[in-house]
Amino acid sequence: MTEPSYLAAVRDSYDTVAEDYVKIAPARFAEDALGRGMLVAFAELVQANGRRPVADLGCGPGHVTAHLNSLGVPAFGVDLSPKMVDIARRTYPGLRFDVGSMTALDLPDGHLGGIVAWWSIFHTPPEALPMVFAEFHRTLAPGGLLFVGFHVGDEHLRPERSYGHPVSYDAYLLLPDDIEEQLHQAGMVVTARLREEPSQRLKRPQASLMARKPEH
Ligand SMILES: C[S@@+](CC[C@H](N)C(=O)[O-])C[C@H]1O[C@@H](n2cnc3c(N)ncnc32)[C@H](O)[C@@H]1O
Numbered sequence: 001m002t003e004p005s006y007l008a009a010v011r012d013s014y015d016t017v018a019e020d021y022v023k024i025a026p027a028r029f030a031e032d033a034l035g036r037g038m039l040v041a042f043a044e045l046v047q048a049n050g051r052r053p054v055a056d057l058g059c060g061p062g063h064v065t066a067h068l069n070s071l072g073v074p075a076f077g078v079d080l081s082p083k084m085v086d087i088a089r090r091t092y093p094g095l096r097f098d099v100g101s102m103t104a105l106d107l108p109d110g111h112l113g114g115i116v117a118w119w120s121i122f123h124t125p126p127e128a129l130p131m132v133f134a135e136f137h138r139t140l141a142p143g144g145l146l147f148v149g150f151h152v153g154d155e156h157l158r159p160e161r162s163y164g165h166p167v168s169y170d171a172y173l174l175l176p177d178d179i180e181e182q183l184h185q186a187g188m189v190v191t192a193r194l195r196e197e198p199s200q201r202l203k204r205p206q207a208s209l210m211a212r213k214p215e216h
Helices: 006-031 033-047 063-070 082-091 126-139 176-185
Strands: 054-057 075-079 097-099 112-118 140-151 189-196 206-212
Touching (some): 006 033, 006 063, 006 082, 063 075, 063 082, 063 112, 112 126, 126 176, 140 176, 176 206
Antiparallel strands (some): 140 206
């Protein structure tokens, strides 16, 4: 299958920012008490379903993958950016990290007990999101859980710089109702939602949704 054209810009941009991104992102994650709280709930729910692998899609430097493993979840990371994957492998040599895209995962149907997509779907143009959600549905086992986090809004952003470097990706703010409807269209059922309002720590509201692929 031909790669969607926006992926090259996302890959190149994250390759460029990777070494500086890793200096900031794990500390931000450590401050995100609500997000980590939802991940604890995700970890508990996914483990109640058995020991299938869990994919952290758009894992970046791997700190969320590592956190999931520390909670007892057999998680591995996948990222579009080879530089991010190099950093993740260097930082967490005991864990598995693959270069790949959530638009076309190199995984069999029904392979995963869970998927985490934590701040990683927001570079996907709206018209490509159904393809991503179809891929989540294909790779999740029946009963498998999805956890997705994103910035809330309806703007399309074109930042020129990020983490001190020039970037060429687009970024899309997303509305939880739209994402819930699209997950429903893809065959999943949203089971929980969290919206965190702006604060000193947060420039924009952020949302996370948990969804399940039905057993039947
Ligand atoms: C903002 S970073 C988030 C990284 C990490 N999840 C975190 O919480 O710090 C977005 C990551 O998603 C990755 N990404 C974006 N689109 C992707 C795709 N289609 N497939 C795989 N990774 C993707 C980028 O390469 C980047 O590493």
